[in-house]
Amino acid sequence: MDLKITAAVDIGGAAVSLQxxxxxxxxxxxxxxxxxxxxxxxxxxxxxxxxxLTSDAGDLLVETTPTNIKDGEPGLTHIRTALSRxxxxxxxxxxxxxxxxxxxxxxxQKTKAKLMISAATAAALPTLDVGLSCLAGTEVLSxxxxxxxxxxxxxxxxxxxxxxxxxxLAEAQRMGVAEPDPSLDVEGRDTGNKIxxxxxxxxxxxxxxxxxxxxxxxxxxxxxxxxxxxxGKVIKLIGKVEKKDGKVVASVAPVALPADHxxxxxxxxxxxxxxxxxxxxxxxxxxxxxxxxxxxxxLLKDIIRIYKG
Amino acid sequence: MDLKITAAVDIGGAAVSLQxxxxxxxxxxxxxxxxxxxxxxxxxxxxxxxxxLTSDAGDLLVETTPTNIKDGEPGLTHIRTALSRxxxxxxxxxxxxxxxxxxxxxxxQKTKAKLMISAATAAALPTLDVGLSCLAGTEVLSxxxxxxxxxxxxxxxxxxxxxxxxxxLAEAQRMGVAEPDPSLDVEGRDTGNKIxxxxxxxxxxxxxxxxxxxxxxxxxxxxxxxxxxxxGKVIKLIGKVEKKDGKVVASVAPVALPADHxxxxxxxxxxxxxxxxxxxxxxxxxxxxxxxxxxxxxLLKDIIRIYKG
Numbered sequence: 001m002d003l004k005i006t007a008a009v010d011i012g013g014a015a016v017s018l019q020x021x022x023x024x025x026x027x028x029x030x031x032x033x034x035x036x037x038x039x040x041x042x043x044x045x046x047x048x049x050x051x052x053l054t055s056d057a058g059d060l061l062v063e064t065t066p067t068n069i070k071d072g073e074p075g076l077t078h079i080r081t082a083l084s085r086x087x088x089x090x091x092x093x094x095x096x097x098x099x100x101x102x103x104x105x106x107x108x109q110k111t112k113a114k115l116m117i118s119a120a121t122a123a124a125l126p127t128l129d130v131g132l133s134c135l136a137g138t139e140v141l142s143x144x145x146x147x148x149x150x151x152x153x154x155x156x157x158x159x160x161x162x163x164x165x166x167x168x169l170a171e172a173q174r175m176g177v178a179e180p181d182p183s184l185d186v187e188g189r190d191t192g193n194k195i196x197x198x199x200x201x202x203x204x205x206x207x208x209x210x211x212x213x214x215x216x217x218x219x220x221x222x223x224x225x226x227x228x229x230x231x232g233k234v235i236k237l238i239g240k241v242e243k244k245d246g247k248v249v250a251s252v253a254p255v256a257l258p259a260d261h262x263x264x265x266x267x268x269x270x271x272x273x274x275x276x277x278x279x280x281x282x283x284x285x286x287x288x289x290x291x292x293x294x295x296x297x298x299l300l301k302d303i304i305r306i307y308k309g
Numbered sequence: 310m311d312l313k314i315t316a317a318v319d320i321g322g323a324a325v326s327l328q329x330x331x332x333x334x335x336x337x338x339x340x341x342x343x344x345x346x347x348x349x350x351x352x353x354x355x356x357x358x359x360x361x362l363t364s365d366a367g368d369l370l371v372e373t374t375p376t377n378i379k380d381g382e383p384g385l386t387h388i389r390t391a392l393s394r395x396x397x398x399x400x401x402x403x404x405x406x407x408x409x410x411x412x413x414x415x416x417x418q419k420t421k422a423k424l425m426i427s428a429a430t431a432a433a434l435p436t437l438d439v440g441l442s443c444l445a446g447t448e449v450l451s452x453x454x455x456x457x458x459x460x461x462x463x464x465x466x467x468x469x470x471x472x473x474x475x476x477x478l479a480e481a482q483r484m485g486v487a488e489p490d491p492s493l494d495v496e497g498r499d500t501g502n503k504i505x506x507x508x509x510x511x512x513x514x515x516x517x518x519x520x521x522x523x524x525x526x527x528x529x530x531x532x533x534x535x536x537x538x539x540x541g542k543v544i545k546l547i548g549k550v551e552k553k554d555g556k557v558v559a560s561v562a563p564v565a566l567p568a569d570h571x572x573x574x575x576x577x578x579x580x581x582x583x584x585x586x587x588x589x590x591x592x593x594x595x596x597x598x599x600x601x602x603x604x605x606x607x608l609l610k611d612i613i614r615i616y617k618g
Contacts, residue, residue: 124588124589124590124592125592126439126443126444126592129438129439129442129443130435130438130439130443130594133438133442133443133614134435134438134439134442134443134594134610135435135610136609136610136613136614136617137606137609137610137612137613138606138610260576262595262596265574267569274596277606279433279598279602279603279605279606279609280433280596280597280598280603280606280607281433281596281597281598281603282596282597283433283434283435283594283595283596283597284594284595284596285439285443285592285593285594285595286571286592286593286594286595287571287583287589287590287591287592287593288589288590288591288592289588289589289590293588294588294589294590296588297446297447297586297588297589298589300445300446300588301443301444301445301446301447303446304445304446305442305445308445309618
C-alpha cells in the first residue's frame, strides 16, 4: 500500500499538498513544536478541515479531534462532509458516533463510503473485529467488556490492597492513569459510550445514548469489595449488551464476577471483551496498548482494512 | 448470502445437484443414518470428490476429510484439484496444509482462489483472524498459544490436584477428552501442526514440519509441577513462534509460566493465543468451542469471509 497524506489539519490551519506531504519533514517539524500551518512550502493559515474535505484532495478522512459528547463538533461536521462526498472515514472521536450513529451509518451506506470506528471502541483492543469478523456466521448472544482502563485500575487497587475508592483514585491521578477530572471514566460514561457503539455495530441494536443505563464506580465501598472477596468474587465495571425478550439491552454497572469468569483476571489498566455465541461458545479477547500509539495503530488497521479488506 | 450445496461427497459416493441439494431433506436423511449416495433422487454411488471438483458444480470446496499427516490424502488431492481450477477452499484438514503449505498457497495465488484454514488452526478460537486482521499494520513479534485442549486438561488436573500424568491421561480418556491413542496430542504434534500453520500464515515464515522442534507433556512429573507451583508458576504446553536474529523460529514445549502471564489462567480444555506486537502491545484471545459444532462454525466463518470480505 502506498498512502499519500494530502492535508494535515489542526485548529489554526493546515499543511496541504495534492501530491502528498513530505511525511518525514512534517513529523520533524511537529516534533520540534511547529504547527502544521507554519510548515514551510505547505502551511496555510485558516485552512479548515471542511475546506480539505470539500476539495478533491484525498479519499479518506482520519478524524482525531477531541471527544465532544455535547454536540460532537468539530468531528461531526468533518465526518458528515467526508461521508456525503463518498470519502471513507476512520475515526477515534466518539462524540459524533455516540450522538449520530444511525445518521452517519446511513450516510455511509448511501454514498458507499466506509465508516470504521475501531479506535473509538477501545482502540488497540479489537472489540469490533472480534465481534463482527471472527464471529461471522454465529449468533452473538451477549457481550461483556472491561472497556475503561482507569476504572479497572482503581477497582484492582481496591480489591488487591483494600485501598478505599478516594485513595485509589488519587493514586491513579498521581500516576497519570486518571484524568484531573475523572468523571467521564469513574461515572461509567466512557464505558457507556463504547458499549453503545459495540451494541450498534455488533448487534445492530439501533440504540441511542439514553437507552444505555449507566452506573459508575464512585459508590463502590471497601465493604462491598470485601464481601465479594469472601464469596470468591471480584468487582469489575462491566459494559454489557444482551438480548432480552427479543430486544437488545445495553448497560454499565459494577458487577461481582465469579473467579472463573473470563474477565475476572483482567487487572490494572488492561481491557477485555467477552462474547457469548450460539455455535462458538465464548470468545474473549484482552490487551491492546491503551496509549496514543495503540490508538494510532487501531486507526492504521482500519485504513488497511478499508483498502485491503 | 444465498449458498447452494451442489455436491455432498463421502467415501462411498455423493449426493449431487447442480440446482442445489435440498438441505433439509439431506440432513434428515443423514440424521437417520442414511448415506449421501443413497439419497433418493440425488445419490450416486462411486461419485468421488475429484469428479465433483472437475465438474462445473460449485465454486468452493469445504474439505473435512480426517487429518492424515502421512501423505495428506484424500484431502491433498481434493484441495489441489479445487485450487488449480480456481475454486476456493475452506478446510479443517490439517494434513495437506502441514505437508504442502507452500505449494497450495502458491497454487491459490496463481489461480486467484482463496485458501482459508481457520478450522485447521484451533477452529472456533480465531488464531489467524486475530494475528492477520485484528493486528494489521503492526509488526507481530511473537505468538504463544495453548492450542490443544487435551494436553491443557491433563496439565490442569496435574497442577490443581497433584494427579500424576498417567492418571490424569486415563481420566481424560474416560471423559472422552483424550483419544484412545492420545499420542498426537500428548507428544505435542497436534500443537506442532497448528503452530506451523500459524507461523506460515501470520509470520509468512515458509517453514516445514521438520523445522518445528516439538516436545510433548509425557515426561512432565509431579515434582516439576510442584517446583513450578512453589515458584508461583504453572506448566503449560506452549506452541511458540518468535523472531530470533532475523529468523522465524517455531517450537512446542512444556513451559513454566509466571502467574501473571496471559496464558497462565487458561484452564481445562480451553485454548488461547497471545500475540506480542510493536504498536498494540499484547493481544490475547481465548475460548471457542472445541467440538464439531465449533469446527463447523469456523468453516462457515471462512466461507462468509471469502464472499463478504
